[in-house]
Amino acid sequence: MTAHPPPLSLRLLGAGSAAFFTLGVLQPMYGPLFPFFQSHFGVSTASVGVIASAHFVGSAITPPLAGLVLMRLSTRRVVVGCLLLLLLAALLVGFAPSWPLAVGAAVLGGVSQGGLASAINAYLASAGTRAISFANAVFGLASMLAPLVAVWLAPQGLMWPFVVVAGLAALSLLAARVWGVPAMPLPAAQAPSWRVGRSLSLFVVMLILYVGLEVGFGAWGSKHMTGIGFPQAALIVSLYWGGFTLGRALASAFGARFRPGSLVLGCAALATGFAVLGTVPVLAPFTYPLAGLALGPIFGVSMVWAAQLLPVRLIPFLLVSGSVGGILIPWLIGLSFARSGPVAVPMIMTVLGGLLCVLVAVTMRVTRRRVAVDVRPAA
Numbered sequence: 263m264t265a266h267p268p269p270l271s272l273r274l275l276g277a278g279s280a281a282f283f284t285l286g287v288l289q290p291m292y293g294p295l296f297p298f299f300q301s302h303f304g305v306s307t308a309s310v311g312v313i314a315s316a317h318f319v320g321s322a323i324t325p326p327l328a329g330l331v332l333m334r335l336s337t338r339r340v341v342v343g344c345l346l347l348l349l350l351a352a353l354l355v356g357f358a359p360s361w362p363l364a365v366g367a368a369v370l371g372g373v374s375q376g377g378l379a380s381a382i383n384a385y386l387a388s389a390g391t392r393a394i395s396f397a398n399a400v401f402g403l404a405s406m407l408a409p410l411v412a413v414w415l416a417p418q419g420l421m422w423p424f425v426v427v428a429g430l431a432a433l434s435l436l437a438a439r440v441w442g443v444p445a446m447p448l449p450a451a452q453a454p455s456w457r458v459g460r461s462l463s464l465f466v467v468m469l470i471l472y473v474g475l476e477v478g479f480g481a482w483g484s485k486h487m488t489g490i491g492f493p494q495a496a497l498i499v500s501l502y503w504g505g506f507t508l509g510r511a512l513a514s515a516f517g518a519r520f521r522p523g524s525l526v527l528g529c530a531a532l533a534t535g536f537a538v539l540g541t542v543p544v545l546a547p548f549t550y551p552l553a554g555l556a557l558g559p560i561f562g563v564s565m566v567w568a569a570q571l572l573p574v575r576l577i578p579f580l581l582v583s584g585s586v587g588g589i590l591i592p593w594l595i596g597l598s599f600a601r602s603g604p605v606a607v608p609m610i611m612t613v614l615g616g617l618l619c620v621l622v623a624v625t626m627r628v629t630r631r632r633v634a635v636d637v638r639p640a641a
Contacts, residue, residue, distance in 0.1 A: 270393060276441035277434065278382040279400040281345060284430040285375050286404025287411065288352065290503060291423055292317060292368070293481035294409040294496055298416045303361040307485075311596035314481050316365045318473075318588030320372020321379070325585070328380035329578035338443035340381045342435060348374035349431035356424030376585060380578035385444045387569035387577055391522070395514035395562040402507030402558055405480065409499040461571045464625040465564070466583035471618040472560050473587035475533060475611060476506075479553055482595045482607045489604030490543045498550050505551035509558020517559055522567035523626040525559060530622055532556035534615030540608030549608070571629050 292314040300310050331340055351374055354367035386394040415422035483502055487495035509529070517525060533556040540549040561584075568580060591610070598606035 270396070272441045274386075274389060274393060274444055275397060277341060277438040277443050278386060279397045280430075280434040280437035281341065281378050281382060282397050282401040283404040284345075284348065284427060284434050285378060286401035287408045287430060288348075288371060288427045289317065289375065289477075290405040290408040290480045290499070291412045291427070294412040294484050294499060295416055295420070295423065296485065298420050299361075299364070302420050303364065305361055306600075308596050308600040311481070311592040313365050313368050314477070314592040315589045316368040317372040317375070318477070318585045318592075320369040320374075321376035322372070322582050322585030322589055324373045324376025325380045325578045325581040328377045329575065332381060332384070332578060333575070336443070337381045337385060337445055338438065340377055341443045342438055344374045344377035344381070345431050345435050345438070348378070349428045349435075352424040352427040352431065356421035356428075372585070376581065380581055381443075383565055383581065384575075384577040387565040391517040391563060391566045392514050394565055395510050395517055395559065398562040399507055399510035399514055399558075402503060402510045402554075406500055406503035406507050408503065409484070409496045413496045458572055458576070461568075461625075461629050462576060462580065464621065464629070465568050465572070465580055468564065468618065468621050468625060469561075469580065469584040470587040470590075471614050471621065472530075472557075472564065473584035474591035474614050475537075475618065476557055476561070477588045478591045478595055478607065478611050478614065479550060479557070481592050482599065483550055485599065486540075486604045486607040487547065489599075490546060492547055494547075498547050502550040502554040505554030505556075506558040507554075509555045510562060511558075513559035513563060517563055522563050522570065523622065523629075525563050526567065527619065527622045527626065529556045529558075529560050529563075530615060530618045533560075534612060534619060537608050537611035537615050540611065541605055546608065553611075 296307075296310045299305060299313060300307070328340060348371060351367050351370035355364050355371060358364035358367055382397065383394065386397055411426060412423045415426065479502055480499065483499045484495040487498050492498065513525070533553050536549040536553040536556060540546045540553070565577065568577060572580070591614070595607060595610055598610060602609075
């Protein structure tokens, strides 16, 4: 029998939502800050995207380690430790005296994100679509504000946006102290290994493509808009994250009414269509908030879908695949942008979206039966 999802409460959502808000400010901040990094450190357009990729290098190497650690330590210890590391990393990026040190600090920030995402997404995925979509909507709200905060504070000094992130990490530590952190769900039995392996492989590639889309739109939207002569580039990126937030809020309210696979496929198809329209300069500014609206529900719903098909203890290991997309796509877009100009951004997004649609359809076809038993909350 399926365990009844726990009720939404501050104990379930408080610390995780606060931590996700902090991550939501940090991750989308790198793209709008590219011009400031270039000016401050003297790096080229083709190279500046490395700092966003470095963040995802850190987040890519952490989930497997976090998955092992979560088998031995409580989720509270993992969350608190990662928040302390995030606070330190943000200050190091902001005050780095050289480009290599800034990139290295971005790796540490990614390490903290990987640990937080592993712990929080694992226990929220088992709580259902409402819980995980709500927490990820908070991430989206912060992501909507991040570009505006970045371009407002950075002219006063590159360190100030990262001082804000450090302050938010401190507040998240306070939230963990006040509301606590729920325990990792425990499996009731072992799932058939061959089905787990097949489904895990499909979700790995799915998340690589999805995160590539999310980060590609968010990190390179500002350069795309500037490149086609649109003066309010930061506003467009902010509206992208605004649509992203709204999409997750709608998924929290209504997503449980749909099959996870069908909802992911519909959202991926819409995002691909908006990417195609983004190749037309006059339409491009309008496509970003619409693409954000379509992409918003995908991650949370995919985690719930994965938790229905895989043992929940594998969710932290699954998250590493998303970080791979975050590593590769900003770098590839930077190279393509340097060669082909602004149109490279929507073109690459179109290709990624089309591949994601195909993969989701394949996953729906081959995972019709559950490959893992239901989980029960830890006592």
